[in-house]
Amino acid sequence: MDRIETTDASLDPDPSQTGFAIPNDTPPSESHADHHAEDVCPEDPSPDRYPDTQRAGTASENAAEAQARVLDADVQKEEAVEFTEPVCPDMSESDSGKVSGDCALTDSGQDNSGEFVVALLTRAKLEEQGVGTEGTPSPLSEDGIPVRASPHREEDISGESWRQHRKHVFVLSEAGKPIYSRYGSEEALSSTMGVMMALVSFVQSGDNVIRSVYSDEHTVVFMQQGPLVLVSVSSSRQSEQQLRDELLYVYNQIVSMLTQASITRIFENKKNYDLRRLLAGSEKILDGLLDLVDSDPSFLLSAVHCLPVASSFRDALGHILQKSITPNLVFSILIAKNQLLTIVQERTVLGDARLNAADLHLLLNLVGASSAFQAGEIWTPICLPGFNPDCYFYAYISYLDPPECTVCLLLLSTDKEAFYAVAECKRKIEEAMQAQNALSAIAKAQFYSVSQVGVSDLRHFMYKPFDVPDNHRQLTQFTSPEMEAPYSNAEERTRLLDLYRDMHSRVHSSSRPLKLIYHVAERETLLAWVTGKFELYTCFSPLVTKACAINAITKLLRWVKKEEERLFIRYPPKYTTTPNPSKSSRAGKGGAQMDAADNGFLPLP
Amino acid sequence: MHAQRKMRKPDIKMVILGDMNVGKTSLLHRYTERSFKDTLSTVGGAFFLKQWGPYNISIWDTAGREQFHGLGSMYCRGAAAVILTYDVTSWQSLVQLEERFLSLTDSANGDCIFAIVGNKADLTDACARDVAPKAVRLEEGDESDHLECPTPPHTPTVHKQVMREDALALYNRIIHSKVLEKRTSPPAEDVCFETSAKTGYNVDTLFETLFELLLPSIICTQTQVESPTVCLEDYEEMKKKKPVCCT
Numbered sequence: 131m132d133r134i135e136t137t138d139a140s141l142d143p144d145p146s147q148t149g150f151a152i153p154n155d156t157p158p159s160e161s162h163a164d165h166h167a168e169d170v171c172p173e174d175p176s177p178d179r180y181p182d183t184q185r186a187g188t189a190s191e192n193a194a195e196a197q198a199r200v201l202d203a204d205v206q207k208e209e210a211v212e213f214t215e216p217v218c219p220d221m222s223e224s225d226s227g228k229v230s231g232d233c234a235l236t237d238s239g240q241d242n243s244g245e246f247v248v249a250l251l252t253r254a255k256l257e258e259q260g261v262g263t264e265g266t267p268s269p270l271s272e273d274g275i276p277v278r279a280s281p282h283r284e285e286d287i288s289g290e291s292w293r294q295h296r297k298h299v300f301v302l303s304e305a306g307k308p309i310y311s312r313y314g315s316e317e318a319l320s321s322t323m324g325v326m327m328a329l330v331s332f333v334q335s336g337d338n339v340i341r342s343v344y345s346d347e348h349t350v351v352f353m354q355q356g357p358l359v360l361v362s363v364s365s366s367r368q369s370e371q372q373l374r375d376e377l378l379y380v381y382n383q384i385v386s387m388l389t390q391a392s393i394t395r396i397f398e399n400k401k402n403y404d405l406r407r408l409l410a411g412s413e414k415i416l417d418g419l420l421d422l423v424d425s426d427p428s429f430l431l432s433a434v435h436c437l438p439v440a441s442s443f444r445d446a447l448g449h450i451l452q453k454s455i456t457p458n459l460v461f462s463i464l465i466a467k468n469q470l471l472t473i474v475q476e477r478t479v480l481g482d483a484r485l486n487a488a489d490l491h492l493l494l495n496l497v498g499a500s501s502a503f504q505a506g507e508i509w510t511p512i513c514l515p516g517f518n519p520d521c522y523f524y525a526y527i528s529y530l531d532p533p534e535c536t537v538c539l540l541l542l543s544t545d546k547e548a549f550y551a552v553a554e555c556k557r558k559i560e561e562a563m564q565a566q567n568a569l570s571a572i573a574k575a576q577f578y579s580v581s582q583v584g585v586s587d588l589r590h591f592m593y594k595p596f597d598v599p600d601n602h603r604q605l606t607q608f609t610s611p612e613m614e615a616p617y618s619n620a621e622e623r624t625r626l627l628d629l630y631r632d633m634h635s636r637v638h639s640s641s642r643p644l645k646l647i648y649h650v651a652e653r654e655t656l657l658a659w660v661t662g663k664f665e666l667y668t669c670f671s672p673l674v675t676k677a678c679a680i681n682a683i684t685k686l687l688r689w690v691k692k693e694e695e696r697l698f699i700r701y702p703p704k705y706t707t708t709p710n711p712s713k714s715s716r717a718g719k720g721g722a723q724m725d726a727a728d729n730g731f732l733p734l735p
Numbered sequence: 736m737h738a739q740r741k742m743r744k745p746d747i748k749m750v751i752l753g754d755m756n757v758g759k760t761s762l763l764h765r766y767t768e769r770s771f772k773d774t775l776s777t778v779g780g781a782f783f784l785k786q787w788g789p790y791n792i793s794i795w796d797t798a799g800r801e802q803f804h805g806l807g808s809m810y811c812r813g814a815a816a817v818i819l820t821y822d823v824t825s826w827q828s829l830v831q832l833e834e835r836f837l838s839l840t841d842s843a844n845g846d847c848i849f850a851i852v853g854n855k856a857d858l859t860d861a862c863a864r865d866v867a868p869k870a871v872r873l874e875e876g877d878e879s880d881h882l883e884c885p886t887p888p889h890t891p892t893v894h895k896q897v898m899r900e901d902a903l904a905l906y907n908r909i910i911h912s913k914v915l916e917k918r919t920s921p922p923a924e925d926v927c928f929e930t931s932a933k934t935g936y937n938v939d940t941l942f943e944t945l946f947e948l949l950l951p952s953i954i955c956t957q958t959q960v961e962s963p964t965v966c967l968e969d970y971e972e973m974k975k976k977k978p979v980c981c982t
Binding site: 409410412414496499508510513549719 | 781796803805
């Protein structure tokens, strides 16, 4: 137990973390510049997720750092003037009036930069109001991309409701071409995205990398991945790192559809390529992902939630998958009610490689987004970025219980041509499951209620163990009961998730990581505890005492230990589909994992 | 469902190609599920097995998105029929057929049958709009009715960009470029359709006509891979059902 931090009954996260509670009269000083160098690292495109080096931090340091994070505010302030002219030549007095209303101003340089962005974004939007939305062909429509009929896409980006969205996500190319926007059409947003790109390249020209901008209501996080720039504009009060992780999911979902290698190649050939040509039709997949990211804690914990079933039953299912194989089959995954039931993987070719939780999330999201026509058997290339970002697997997706479509079988092969062989595996699996009456047993599988734990005052929890045997070869998993009253409606659920996210960000804060947090909020009390063996987030009724909560956690841990077999996949089974690897022309020359997936890319224009 | 369905072996393969958003999935959905619903963009390709009388016809519903273009030839390999689909309200979608999709069909069978289908006819032709009950009646009638279904009169509501003549011309170009024998390939009038997945207009006619045209090839493939054992069930069914199309 490292430190118990008690906060008063306030729902607001620690103001020192949101980065705007900085004394107005603090001029940017030398020490800020030092921090700046630490945080704004030009050479490091992929920041460590949870840095091992736990920097000791004090509150003031924290604040200073937050300020520094907004880049060299001074420089930006100076440049902003220069910069504004070419981008937005006809800025009127009324525009700036509106802008200052958007963002509470202080004298600190940091807030100025926040204002700067908001100003530019607002301006771009005003411009579009006149141009983009009135059917004037934008320079982007030349590729003849059909207009998509989705309510989000048609949303008027000049409307107040567009601005009110909790979290915007934009993806653009280095040339400033829009690729994706969560709300509103990309065409209409082309000048807004142009401004974002201008910000990115302006900072880049100073040999630096823009990472985030804080205003009092929004956090803007920038992330560059190869030729793509991803931007999150959020009022969710999540930490920068959390937003960054979410952007990484978005990037990886795009990679899962195109592979990193082909994205790189496309932009090497043609810098201003319109990637929407290739992603057209996939917006729903990204929309779905972002909705999941907002509502499913699996993404926050980067862990997979398993459907609880008796371990003997899980083993039986694993056994069925293990027996129904064909050459080049590498993963067999059974999903029920959108949760993992069991996963079996190839042994010889994959070796110790494992499917990581993030890849599985992307897969599950794809399954959810492609379920429109559930009678058919789907065969599609998919890249698993965590496994190998440059190669495709071929995924066979089929539901075992039409028309309900809750039990889904996912078979991944490395052979593009293996559809019929893999489809045959499905028939075998289907037959074996019928023989064991497995489908009805799956239908009976339930999520559990927190009342089963038998700890009073405990309302909800999320438990992510690290001590699973063989854990380096294991899928990261977590367990959590259903959210029940008072968290039975969407609004309350979001509120609880927000509290969890806040706890999570403090536990994993890079400047001041905590091991134990006891947080008394307005309507509940939360306790987060991280050890070398697990990560645990609990939610109690507001009247619980500290001693009582700690006592409850002991009981909870005991219960989880007892139920472990049912809650987690303990020993994922394996099979060998290539007894003689050299026999297969496509997979496994020598059994290296890269070779396993090395079957070329889709030819691209 | 009969026991033999377990060992469903497709007798013949059919592929639906076309640009995204022309309604490939909706056409197939209308035909197999008898309904129209909003579909999501197809990922990769979806495989369906349609029982047509005693025969199993596999249908590949492919994604129109450029992203999956590379898979096209894999789906087309060994196909006995290719349905090239366009949207009657989009000239571009017809152009795409020739520019992007035709080359994929190189891996199809040499005697592959092509069909050109203009979907979304309900948007441009009044006759296609509420034809659904009629289509059902037609389906129950005998085959000759199907083939004689008249083209809808031209009373456009949305601007029709692709005329039937354009589709016929495209078909003739395809036959010419593929050096298929004019004699053996069906005449353009028989295999160019204007359909509406939304109302069901011409959808059954399309599939049933193609199946009829494929019948010789199906029988041919069946005799080629004639197994020493005779499936009595198949034989009986064939006797009973042969002249009637499935429902």
